[in-house]
Amino acid sequence: MRSFLLREWQAFLRYEELPGGAPPILYLSGLGMPSHAVLAAVVAQHAVLAARRSVFIDLLGCGFSDAPDDFDYTLEQHTRTVAMLLDHLGVAGCDVAGYSMGGAVAITLAATRPDLVSRLALLEANLDPLGPGEGAISTGIACQTEEAFCAEGFDDLLAFCRRGGLEGDDTAAAFAGAIQVAAPHALHRSAVHLVRATRPTMRERLLEMDMPRAYIFGEKSLPDPDYDALAREGIPVLIVSEAAHGMLFDNPAGVAEALALSFGISRRDGRVWRPVRPPAESPIASRLAPSGHLHPLLAHAALIDRRHPPDTTFVVRDL
Secondary structure: OEEEEEOOOOEEEEEEEEOOEEEEEEEEOOOOOOHHHHHHHHHOOOHHHHOEEEEEEOOOOOOOOOOOOOOOOOHHHHHHHHHHHHHHHOOOOEEEEEEOHHHHHHHHHHHHOHHHEEEEEEEOOOOOOOOOOOOHHHHHHHOOOHHHHHHHHHHHHHHHHHHHHHOOOHHHHHHHHHHOOOOHHHHHHHHHHHHHOOOOOHHHHHHHOOOOEEEEEEHHHOOOOHHHHHHHOOOOEEEEOOOOOOHHHHOHHHHHHHHHHHOOOOOOOOOOOOOOOOOOOOHHHHHOOOOOOOOOOOOEEEEEOOOOOOOOOEEEEEO
16 A cells, blocks of 8 residues: 655545556545455456556545545545655546446546556446435435534444345445445545536536547446437446445456446457447347437447456447
8 A cells, every 4th residue: 555645635545556457446445445355356466457557545534534624625636645646656648437426527638637547447337426325335425414424424324334234145244344434424425526516417428538448347337328318328338247336345256347348458368349239039138129220439338247257248239
């Protein structure tokens, strides 16, 4: 683990950097979570991803980074600290993988510092302000006062996740472990600003970009209106099998394959993946019917399934 001093707040942003080839890949994890602890296992599933220079950043208040009280924890300020670290490291033109809240930061980074980002892979990233009942964890935190969350809500959240783990939910158990090192006040403030989103919104910024972008769903998160909405905008949509929002824990191998597709590399030799359409009788094709839309970018949706050989990708529709 390494530390970078943010002098404005006298706080350390903690990160891990692994050597490898260019372009580097920046990994940003979700609300309260340590990036290296939850994403390194994904990277290890894919030889080509693991061969790239990798930077895993714990946002302030998340994982093992400091949680200064005078930091405002907006998405824009989180983005600013990420950019400061990348400038310090001399890193530019990254491929960026952002999960959940980390995806919202990734979009904001690409919009405000496009020199730092060459491609985006968004793992169920937040795109809009959240209403009641949307984003259960973040809205559940944000609807409490900071005082109430720090006094009781944080412990209640950990207890809820632990109960799920004790009942056999491995993802809940892993999530409890990932967030228990977060600072409660920082977790609350980050959740509040995540629910409020940015102006322009992350969706508006994403749709205005020219750089390659991909959006990745867990299969169990579907149906979702963005499955079609993003595809109509020419953004490739991929689906990780046997996974919900907690896809990093549910199917890390599938997430690795989806990231490789998003960044245009294959496991075996680094060549660009070529889409193939499954037979009409394929159970995957029957579950996800072709949309009928056409797009010159030939954006596609693929189901990444750990039950199949690692170089097998089922493309279920062209747009």
